[in-house]
Amino acid sequence: MINITVIDREGEPHELEAPTDMNLNLMEVCKMYELPVKGTCGGMALCSTCHVYVESSHALPEMQDAEADMLDQAFFVEDNSRLGCQLRIKDELDGLVVRLAPEALE
Numbered sequence: 361m362i363n364i365t366v367i368d369r370e371g372e373p374h375e376l377e378a379p380t381d382m383n384l385n386l387m388e389v390c391k392m393y394e395l396p397v398k399g400t401c402g403g404m405a406l407c408s409t410c411h412v413y414v415e416s417s418h419a420l421p422e423m424q425d426a427e428a429d430m431l432d433q434a435f436f437v438e439d440n441s442r443l444g445c446q447l448r449i450k451d452e453l454d455g456l457v458v459r460l461a462p463e464a465l466e
Contacts, residue, residue, distance in 0.1 A: 362454035366395055367415070369460050378449045386412065386444035386458065397460065403445035408434035410444035411461035418456050420447065435464040 364376045364386070378389045387410035390397040398409035405426040411434055414420065420442065423431075427446045431437050441461065447453065 362449065362451060362456075364389065364449075364453065364455075365457040366390060366393075366412075367457070367459040368395060369462060380449055380451050382449075384449045386410070386447040386449065386456075388445075389449060390444060390460075395460070396463075397444060399445060401445075405430050405443055405446055408443065408461075408464070411436070412442055412444050412458040413438055413461055414440045414442055414456070414458055416455065416457040418453060420453075434461075436462050 361377050361379055364378055366374045366376060368374060374395060376389055376393050378384060385403055387397055387399040387403060391399060400409045401407040408430055427443050430443060431441055
């Protein structure tokens with residue numbers, strides 16, 4: 361198990377425990393804790409409803425083309441933007457801090 365802090369859109373931090381042996385991603389963990397992350401595409405990097413800002417200085421896996429392409433089309437993108445569905449829960453992410461990006465107006 362690792363610990364992850366997710367700061368919601370109201371600025372409230374949520375301390376989450378996530379198993380490293382189930383091949384989960386950050387979006388799935390947020391949904392397990394009923395945080396407001398939609399994950400509309402099911403983790404395929406085809407939407408940006410799991411967009412987060414990485415607040416900690418963790419070395420993250422390199423962004424793949426599909427994630428970069430989706431973020432190119434997303435709203436409120438910053439230098440520290442990532443898609444939660446593309447961040448697999450691994451021991452190296454222990455202590456990760458992310459902030460949920462604002463939801464795009466539809």
